[in-house]
Amino acid sequence: MSTFERYLTLWVVLCIVVGIVLGHLMPGFFQAVGALEIANVNLPVAMLIWLMIVPMLLKIDFAALREVGQHWRGIGVTLFINWAVKPFSMALLGWLFIGWLFRPYLPADQIDSYIAGLIILAAAPCTAMVFVWSNLTKGKPHFTLSQVALNDAIMVVAFAPIVVLLLGLSAITVPWGTLVLSVVLYIVIPVIVAQAVRRRLLASGGAPALAALPAKLGPLSLVSLLATLVLLFGFQGEQIIAQPIIIALLAVPILIQVYFNSGLAYLLNRAVGERHCVAGPSALIGASNFFELAVAAAISLFGFHSGAALATVVGVLVEVPVMLSVVWIVNRSKGWYERSESNAIPVEAEH
Secondary structure (H helix, E strand, O other), X not given: OXXXXXXXXXXXXXXXXXXXXXXXXXXXXXXXXXXXXXXXXXXXXXXXXXXXXXXXXXXXXXXXXXXXXXXXXXXXXXXXXXXXXXXXXXXXXXXXXXXXXXXXXXOHHHHHHHHHXXXXXXXXXXXXXXHHHHHHOOOOHHHHHHHHHHHHHHHHHHHHHHHHHHHOOOOOOOOHHHHHHHHHHHHHHHHHHHHHHHHHHHHHOHHHHHHHHHHHHHHXXXXXXXXXXXXXXXXXXXXXXXXXXXXXXXXXXXXXXXXXXXXXXXXXXXXXXXXXXXXHHHHHHHHOEOHHHHHHHHHHHHOOOOHHHHHHHHHHHHHHHHXXXXXXXXXXXXXXXXXXXXXOOOHHHHO
């Protein structure tokens, strides 16, 4: 790892602080940038995410996607966590912490709304930023892309029913525009761009040129991640300063949910004999959330100033630093993961 990558957590903390401070000092600027959106998808953030994930997508050879079937156990584990565990564990944690333990410290009229926001957040698995997390764990990019695409397809039919079931609502207005646009912006366009560049490189310089570019663009991905952090925390700078206790309390079940689901996915992958380069991204996909869709759904159901909207925003705030900690755990535990004979594999087999 480069010195820049080694101290990534420090840069993340600094960007969070800078974002909060700038958001408080320059609310007008961040409101203007935040208003540059279509269907609740912020366009500047989308452009930064392109810069984050395109270098990683350059590594993907679509002809090799047929090999993903070899990792059916990892795919099965991730699907189980995303759709059978995560929404329901979040509902339980929301009712336990927000509905009971923290109830005396929260506005009574917003308790149910906070819980609803947490459930909405957990019902949508992450689409774009998992490419960053997967890359930081040296995860298999073909597995990550296939898993994300499969989750997107399932989300179209499963998101609304799961939220309806857990919220007890008779109907839910799914922000289809946000869902479709997010998939196009965060998956379809970056994949097309990356594959066009990949073909151009292979035609002009062959495999060496293709191998060199992602390495050169790696720092750009991380800088884009940090710039995204400044924007996201700048958008919410005033809310963080105005409601720090509420935000801290809402963060508790989110943090527990992330570590529980990522840990469960990681251990299940080891139990079924999946390789570490699949178990890492599986754990990260199983724990992260599609916050654009969650925020849009919460606003459409409960309103912009509702407790549900605030709860989904807290998910945005904790996403990057918490997922970086999961990346650290996955990387540091690789030796332990591969120690048993059933999981031990040669290093070169991962690449």
